[in-house]
Amino acid sequence: MKLSSGFRHGVHPREEKELTSRLPIRRMPFPDEIVLPLRQHAGNPAKLCVEVGDHVERGDPVGRADGWVSVPIHASASGTVTDIGWWPHPDGSMAMSVRIAVDRYAPQVPRPRMVPHWEGLSTDDVVRAVQDAGVVGLGGAAFPTHVKLAPPRDYAVHTLIINGAECEPYLTSDHRTMAEYPARVLFGIRVMMHAMDVDKCVVGVERNKPDAIAALRQALPSDLAITILPLTVKYPQGAEKMLIQAVTGIEVPSGKLPVSVGVVVQNVGSVAAIAEVFETGLPLIERIVTVSGHGLRRPANLIVPVGTKLRDLLAFCDGVTPDAAEVIVGGPMMGQAQANLDAPVLKGTTGVVVLERHETRLGQVYPCIHCGRCLEACPVFLNPSLLGDFARVARYDDMVDLHLADCMLCGSCAYVCPSNIPLAQLFQASKVALRRTKTGAA
Amino acid sequence: MTATHHHGPPAAIQPSKSTPAWRLLLTLALAGAMSGWLVVTVYKVTLPAVRKYAAEQVNAAVREVLKAPARWDTLYLVNDALTRTAPDKADLADIPKTYVGFDASGNRLGVAITAAEPGFQELVTLMIGFDPKSGTLIGFKVLEHKETPGLGDKIERDTAFGGQFTGRVAPLRGVKGRAGKPPSEVQTITGATISSRAVIRIINHAVARWRPLLEAWDRGRTQ
Amino acid sequence: MTAVPSVQPVQPAGASAFVPGSPPPATLAADIWRGIARENPVLVQFLGMCPTMAVTNTLANGIAMGVATLFVLVGSGLIVSLFRKYIAHEVRITSYILIIATFVTLADMILAATFPAISKALGPFMPLNVANGLLLGRAEAFAAKVGPVRAVADGFGMGMGFTLSLVLLSATRELLGGGSLLNQDILGPRFEPWVFMVMPPGGFLTLGIALLGLAFIIERRRRRTQEAA
Amino acid sequence: MSTPLARKLLVTASPHVRSQDSTPVIMWNVVGALVPVIAAAAWFFGVSALLVIAATALGALLTERVIGRGGTIADGSAMITGLLLGLTLPAGSPLWMAFLGGVFGIGFGKLVWGGLGQNVFNPALVGRAFLQAAFPVAITTWPTPGGAFWTLKGDLFAFPFTRPNTDAITSATPLGLLKFEGKGTELLNLVVGNTGGSLGETAALVILAGGAFLAYKRYLNWRIPASILLTVAVFSTVIHLVDARRPDALFMLFSGGLMLGAVYMATDMVTSPVTNRGRWLFGAGIGVLVVVIRIWGGLPEGVMYAILFMNALVPFINRATQPRVFGTGRQAAA
Amino acid sequence: MSNLAWIFVSTVLVNNFTLVMFLGLCSFFGVTAKIETAWRLGLANTFVLLLTAVGAWALNTYVLTQTPFLRTIAFIVVIGSGVQITEMAVKKYFPVLFRQLGIYLPLITTNCAILGLALFQTSRHYNLAEALVFAIGAGVGLTLALALMASIRERIEVAEVPVIARRMGLVLVIASCLSMAFMGFAGMGSVP
Numbered sequence A: 001m002k003l004s005s006g007f008r009h010g011v012h013p014r015e016e017k018e019l020t021s022r023l024p025i026r027r028m029p030f031p032d033e034i035v036l037p038l039r040q041h042a043g044n045p046a047k048l049c050v051e052v053g054d055h056v057e058r059g060d061p062v063g064r065a066d067g068w069v070s071v072p073i074h075a076s077a078s079g080t081v082t083d084i085g086w087w088p089h090p091d092g093s094m095a096m097s098v099r100i101a102v103d104r105y106a107p108q109v110p111r112p113r114m115v116p117h118w119e120g121l122s123t124d125d126v127v128r129a130v131q132d133a134g135v136v137g138l139g140g141a142a143f144p145t146h147v148k149l150a151p152p153r154d155y156a157v158h159t160l161i162i163n164g165a166e167c168e169p170y171l172t173s174d175h176r177t178m179a180e181y182p183a184r185v186l187f188g189i190r191v192m193m194h195a196m197d198v199d200k201c202v203v204g205v206e207r208n209k210p211d212a213i214a215a216l217r218q219a220l221p222s223d224l225a226i227t228i229l230p231l232t233v234k235y236p237q238g239a240e241k242m243l244i245q246a247v248t249g250i251e252v253p254s255g256k257l258p259v260s261v262g263v264v265v266q267n268v269g270s271v272a273a274i275a276e277v278f279e280t281g282l283p284l285i286e287r288i289v290t291v292s293g294h295g296l297r298r299p300a301n302l303i304v305p306v307g308t309k310l311r312d313l314l315a316f317c318d319g320v321t322p323d324a325a326e327v328i329v330g331g332p333m334m335g336q337a338q339a340n341l342d343a344p345v346l347k348g349t350t351g352v353v354v355l356e357r358h359e360t361r362l363g364q365v366y367p368c369i370h371c372g373r374c375l376e377a378c379p380v381f382l383n384p385s386l387l388g389d390f391a392r393v394a395r396y397d398d399m400v401d402l403h404l405a406d407c408m409l410c411g412s413c414a415y416v417c418p419s420n421i422p423l424a425q426l427f428q429a430s431k432v433a434l435r436r437t438k439t440g441a442a
Numbered sequence B: 001m002t003a004t005h006h007h008g009p010p011a012a013i014q015p016s017k018s019t020p021a022w023r024l025l026l027t028l029a030l031a032g033a034m035s036g037w038l039v040v041t042v043y044k045v046t047l048p049a050v051r052k053y054a055a056e057q058v059n060a061a062v063r064e065v066l067k068a069p070a071r072w073d074t075l076y077l078v079n080d081a082l083t084r085t086a087p088d089k090a091d092l093a094d095i096p097k098t099y100v101g102f103d104a105s106g107n108r109l110g111v112a113i114t115a116a117e118p119g120f121q122e123l124v125t126l127m128i129g130f131d132p133k134s135g136t137l138i139g140f141k142v143l144e145h146k147e148t149p150g151l152g153d154k155i156e157r158d159t160a161f162g163g164q165f166t167g168r169v170a171p172l173r174g175v176k177g178r179a180g181k182p183p184s185e186v187q188t189i190t191g192a193t194i195s196s197r198a199v200i201r202i203i204n205h206a207v208a209r210w211r212p213l214l215e216a217w218d219r220g221r222t223q
Numbered sequence C: 001m002t003a004v005p006s007v008q009p010v011q012p013a014g015a016s017a018f019v020p021g022s023p024p025p026a027t028l029a030a031d032i033w034r035g036i037a038r039e040n041p042v043l044v045q046f047l048g049m050c051p052t053m054a055v056t057n058t059l060a061n062g063i064a065m066g067v068a069t070l071f072v073l074v075g076s077g078l079i080v081s082l083f084r085k086y087i088a089h090e091v092r093i094t095s096y097i098l099i100i101a102t103f104v105t106l107a108d109m110i111l112a113a114t115f116p117a118i119s120k121a122l123g124p125f126m127p128l129n130v131a132n133g134l135l136l137g138r139a140e141a142f143a144a145k146v147g148p149v150r151a152v153a154d155g156f157g158m159g160m161g162f163t164l165s166l167v168l169l170s171a172t173r174e175l176l177g178g179g180s181l182l183n184q185d186i187l188g189p190r191f192e193p194w195v196f197m198v199m200p201p202g203g204f205l206t207l208g209i210a211l212l213g214l215a216f217i218i219e220r221r222r223r224r225t226q227e228a229a
Numbered sequence D: 001m002s003t004p005l006a007r008k009l010l011v012t013a014s015p016h017v018r019s020q021d022s023t024p025v026i027m028w029n030v031v032g033a034l035v036p037v038i039a040a041a042a043w044f045f046g047v048s049a050l051l052v053i054a055a056t057a058l059g060a061l062l063t064e065r066v067i068g069r070g071g072t073i074a075d076g077s078a079m080i081t082g083l084l085l086g087l088t089l090p091a092g093s094p095l096w097m098a099f100l101g102g103v104f105g106i107g108f109g110k111l112v113w114g115g116l117g118q119n120v121f122n123p124a125l126v127g128r129a130f131l132q133a134a135f136p137v138a139i140t141t142w143p144t145p146g147g148a149f150w151t152l153k154g155d156l157f158a159f160p161f162t163r164p165n166t167d168a169i170t171s172a173t174p175l176g177l178l179k180f181e182g183k184g185t186e187l188l189n190l191v192v193g194n195t196g197g198s199l200g201e202t203a204a205l206v207i208l209a210g211g212a213f214l215a216y217k218r219y220l221n222w223r224i225p226a227s228i229l230l231t232v233a234v235f236s237t238v239i240h241l242v243d244a245r246r247p248d249a250l251f252m253l254f255s256g257g258l259m260l261g262a263v264y265m266a267t268d269m270v271t272s273p274v275t276n277r278g279r280w281l282f283g284a285g286i287g288v289l290v291v292v293i294r295i296w297g298g299l300p301e302g303v304m305y306a307i308l309f310m311n312a313l314v315p316f317i318n319r320a321t322q323p324r325v326f327g328t329g330r331q332a333a334a
Numbered sequence E: 001m002s003n004l005a006w007i008f009v010s011t012v013l014v015n016n017f018t019l020v021m022f023l024g025l026c027s028f029f030g031v032t033a034k035i036e037t038a039w040r041l042g043l044a045n046t047f048v049l050l051l052t053a054v055g056a057w058a059l060n061t062y063v064l065t066q067t068p069f070l071r072t073i074a075f076i077v078v079i080g081s082g083v084q085i086t087e088m089a090v091k092k093y094f095p096v097l098f099r100q101l102g103i104y105l106p107l108i109t110t111n112c113a114i115l116g117l118a119l120f121q122t123s124r125h126y127n128l129a130e131a132l133v134f135a136i137g138a139g140v141g142l143t144l145a146l147a148l149m150a151s152i153r154e155r156i157e158v159a160e161v162p163v164i165a166r167r168m169g170l171v172l173v174i175a176s177c178l179s180m181a182f183m184g185f186a187g188m189g190s191v192p
């Protein structure tokens, strides 16, 4: 086993996981309305395939994959399409969405379907089945999973890494998945290893989830080379490049994908979703979401139908406290603050966190005092202090020279900055500005 | 000089063909000749005043450090030996020399020399008068220095400091606080210890360097 | 070199020949005033920084350097302008340097003969004035392109601008640094002099403060006009 | 179903949480850690110490208030500048000079650069360097510690811009004694601080304790003082071994302003490198310069100039010690 | 300290050519916005300083013995043409070096550090060895000052400098602070 199980730099935000880490996963009842944006994943949005007035059963597609890097979207509840139009998206924009009035009296049973038998399928058929089921990465980035299952031929993948780090504060959905459904996770791994023809797999789990580690180890099959690797508790341990370094010691070269060093990383939730495809034949229409935060009355780990509005989700958790100020989709480090609670839960929504006012970053921004804490925090060894200075005076080309492209917007720098400088935000804006000038010039 | 691109005016007013080389040379030669003539003329005019001033400076200094001698001789240091004849050079200021002072009755009072060494900031130049036989100091004067005003420049202005050297015997030793009995002890200036020590060091080095030269000169004359 | 286009701009007969690239026509007063104010060599153009810094520790040095520079500016301006038609383009820089060096040497010798103590205090900074970018700059950019009267006026204005700046700086430095002006005690025996001011960092700082003050005034005026508009 | 959130929602960019330390918290903690040092100064030099420090602090704060952008006094950095400047002065400094030093340090050491965080040179030391260059006699006249608390240690109330009377009892600092008279000083007196010198160079142990507290809280980077003290110790030991007349490491460490400089002044993050490798280099540079100036220079003490000189090199050091970006080095190719 | 060593230390640190002696200020203020430029200008300067030291020494020893009053003129003419010749020679034989340093050579002609070196070396009666050490010290000191100024200016480019200090005011304050930092070396070599 590799001795190193961490990476250098990074930060230690307060974990706050004890709010939900012991709560078993429960199922949330169907809400009155489901909203399904067609853009829920990286790549091309799905192509609409229903009309207003159509009746859909649970599991029916409402949008089809548009090309290779795209997946279909499925109805997560039976009901009637009442509207197709612009609707608030959790990323802050408006997105074309399908609204479905849930049929209160439907049994919510999906149509009968074939459950594909994975052992008999060729790699291509497994990949197609996964795409048809609309599976995307559940770690947050929502990258279509079937793409990772079929890496380009000129790359030889030797290791599959399963990301169970879950380093974001508050979030416990992966934790609970591993603790409660270890067999499903391992089954998903089996399917992936089969499809990708790799014979080595490492599951990286932060040390603060001993029950998950124990559960996985207990269920470990004897015929597969799967290792459970406890990792240092540190943010962003779950970031792909950090995880790969912690597990294999390899630094993914700047600007390259993990597959270039023979590694594919998949989130535990995604693996469990693959398992479900071949266990039940169900597409990805619901996911495990951690709803937590001191601003929430009753935190929980819930199985939530994709498309459930945040308003309904929070109401199910008894609403928020009087001091609640900010609702975040995702974790507090990289998640997105919500202006409108009508935005729905997506396939990639790992959690919803409600912060109270005193926990937020409100407050005065001071000038950079060059304390160097951000340099010590940055997991990719950038100089956020200098990058921030350049961003302020719009010297984007100098930022490129300082490897702005390698910044993964993890927010570690902004987290530690005593002057409360919104560094990650500045870098995000700079990346956007650069992209704009590049496309503008072309 | 080829057509320089750095200073070129707009193309419109550049000469259409380049000037012949002889004209360029002639221009420069004429300019040089005129400049040379002008400079030499003014030099000739100002020279007496400049010479007079320099001589006055030296006279004043020698008079001060040798305690008003009646007359003095100038000896030049050429090839590590003293000589009375000045070498053939326009700028005699560069040549190390010593002024040998006599009183009215022709007795030698002592010699005056100039010497320079680093002080607190830059070189400190002194004229030092002393008796080459015994090494006893007659006096010194600061000719040039860049020491800090208010601190280091006390070596020039502090009469208590300057006054204590007469009669002391080199090599000297600087002490803080009250100077003791020994004839070699000199009290440094509070707040300018470094500059005062530099003065003492310059005097010690200069006396050590010039005494053998002067003894050799004396021997040569008595023989 | 390409041939000069045959179509020359037609000069209005009788008007002073205006060569393209040469300074625009102006009154003599404007020629003088320019050097003192808007194109002040020290405070605006930052030319001749070395003499400015090195000699402004006492007012007497500042004045001497200023007046000597004025003399060189006027003299070299006059000569350069008089001979501008005869100095071939290719050797003009060398010629200008020669002319300037001649006047600097003259100034140096005259100063040594008349004010030997100041001459000694200035040391090599007097002959160093040859390298002062201001002198070559005026010869090249102005005197070589206009008639002798304007050249002299410009040299005088620049020289005055230079002298006034040096006077401002050296007066400040001597007053604070020694409590005196021209070696005359001004602030009384109880004044504790700020030795800093006559030391190198004080030189930089005095000019810095002057520039900050100037920028402050300009900025305030700009704001005012902006508000008025 | 009622809306769970009736109020307007806060929408900020990620990350949405931050660590506990904020710039004012750090600054005011440093102020707190300076209190014992000031108390020690008052113990040795009486009320004079408090008056001098009050004058520098007043100069610094007033300048920050009048010229600076509004509300910047609350961040505490000007207070640190004022206090530290006061601690570098002799107990007998005329108050008008102390005040002027505070004005100069904040004005030209900080505000012309753009205020907090923008300056390259340590403002307190800029003020102190100005004072030492402007009034070299007054600023190097060291009153003897001890005596009654209420006795003034010099002409503190000299009228502004006039020369102070110098009739207080003064004594040379240990470094001055060594350099100009070749005399040593008892180590115990050095450590306890019972020697002539500036207000803050007399309490090495108190300074170390304050530094340890700040290092523990991570308000200062321990690498800088560690590097400075280590370099001075090693370098001076080598010199002492070569030439026994030179002072040994303990004397070097506990004399002069080294402790105050190493713990409170070289560690100013604004004017020190941002990388850890850079901090080691920065400290080593200061250590070497301190020893060089003390042993071969004209001045008895060189901590201030050493720090200022290395401050000038910080942009350079930052450039040179830029960390290797993840995935761009040798290992990345593996 | 030996004489040559003192000349070197003194010229680089104690009496730094730029920060204490005030020589070469035009380029110190004018050409220090970027650090690479500053390095190269410093290098080019050091090169010309060395040539000047030899040239001035030769002039003083062999040519100007009877006519010291022609020194200034002779120096400036020789330096001016020397730089021109160097420029052409470097351009022809070291084109790579020329591309790096070439554009700075004309700037150096009107840089008084060069003439200053010749004049100071004359007024201090340096012999050839001393003059060479003096030139190297001057070059190192000049380069150090240029590089420090440039690296600080690169940093303040992203600082929130007040409007009134933005053009030159702050640059002079920086020069003042640098000069103060160099005061720590005063007296170096004068203490046994």
Ligand SMILES: Cc1cc2nc3c(=O)[nH]c(=O)nc-3n(C[C@H](O)[C@H](O)[C@H](O)COP(=O)(O)O)c2cc1C
Pocket (backbone or CB within 6 Å): A136, A137, A138, A139, A140, A141, A142, A143, A163, A164, A165, A166, A167, A168, A236, A237, A238, A239, A240, A241, A265, A266, A267, A268, A270, A271, A334, A408, A409, A410
């Ligand atoms: C700063 C950062 C932190 C991340 N943390 C996690 C994490 O804790 N768990 C996780 O599964 N993915 C995390 N990710 C996403 C992973 O980098 C990677 O995209 C994911 O594990 C790939 O699996 P998936 O495609 O199945 O989601 C993080 C990404 C970043 C940039």
Ligand SMILES: Cc1cc2nc3c(=O)[nH]c(=O)nc-3n(C[C@H](O)[C@H](O)[C@H](O)COP(=O)(O)O)c2cc1C
Pocket (backbone or CB within 6 Å): B120, B121, B147, B148, B149, B151, B152, B153, B189, B190, B191, B192, B193, B194, B195, B196, D132, D133, D134, D136, D140, D172, D176, D180, D298, D299, D300
């Ligand atoms: C700005 C400044 C200028 C100084 N100038 C001189 C000087 O010109 N000559 C000198 O001997 N010491 C000078 N010193 C050195 C100190 O005053 C030094 O402490 C003093 O020489 C020691 O003498 P003391 O022990 O009698 O006080 C200067 C110090 C400073 C800070």
Ligand SMILES: Cc1cc2nc3c(=O)[nH]c(=O)nc-3n(C[C@H](O)[C@H](O)[C@H](O)COP(=O)(O)O)c2cc1C
Pocket (backbone or CB within 6 Å): D212, D215, D216, D222, D226
């Ligand atoms: C005065 C002081 C000295 C220290 N010296 C060391 C040391 O020499 N080595 C060390 O590893 N940690 C030392 N520490 C501990 C550090 O505070 C801290 O543990 C270390 O910087 C962690 O750094 P990292 O996060 O880069 O691993 C010291 C702490 C203090 C307060």
Ligand SMILES: Cc1cc2nc3c(=O)[nH]c(=O)nc-3n(C[C@H](O)[C@H](O)[C@H](O)CO)c2cc1C
Pocket (backbone or CB within 6 Å): D026, D027, D030, D077, D078, D080, D081, D082, D084, D110, D115, D116, D117, D118, D119, D121, D122, D123, D124, D125, D219, D220, D264, D265, D266, D267, D268, D269, D270, D271
């Ligand atoms: C550990 C620490 C040390 C500091 N040291 C100084 C100092 O020596 N001088 C000073 O003026 N300010 C000091 N400050 C305050 C502040 O950083 C300084 O004024 C900035 O340079 C202003 O931009 C210090 C602050 C901290 C946190």
Ligand code: SF4
Pocket (backbone or CB within 6 Å): A107, A108, A109
């Ligand atoms: S129909 Fe299916 S989902 Fe509904 S209650 Fe019965 S078993 Fe459960």
Ligand code: SF4
Pocket (backbone or CB within 6 Å): A140, A141, A408, A409, A410
């Ligand atoms: S940081 Fe990069 S990998 Fe992570 S979610 Fe954002 S775009 Fe995707």
Ligand code: SF4
Pocket (backbone or CB within 6 Å): A377, A378, A379, A380, A381, A382, A384, A406, A407, A408, A409, A410, A411, A412, A413, A414, A423, A424, A427
């Ligand atoms: S947001 Fe970018 S710069 Fe900041 S710590 Fe993360 S990777 Fe580094």
Ligand code: SF4
Pocket (backbone or CB within 6 Å): A367, A368, A369, A370, A371, A372, A373, A374, A375, A384, A385, A388, A413, A416, A417, A418, A419, A420, A421, A423, D274
């Ligand atoms: S953490 Fe903030 S204050 Fe510190 S160096 Fe980075 S940006 Fe500047």
Ligand code: FES
Pocket (backbone or CB within 6 Å): C047, C048, C049, C050, C051, C131, C132, C133, E022, E023, E024, E025, E026, E027, E110, E111, E112, E113
């Ligand atoms: S005046 Fe010295 S370089 Fe310009």
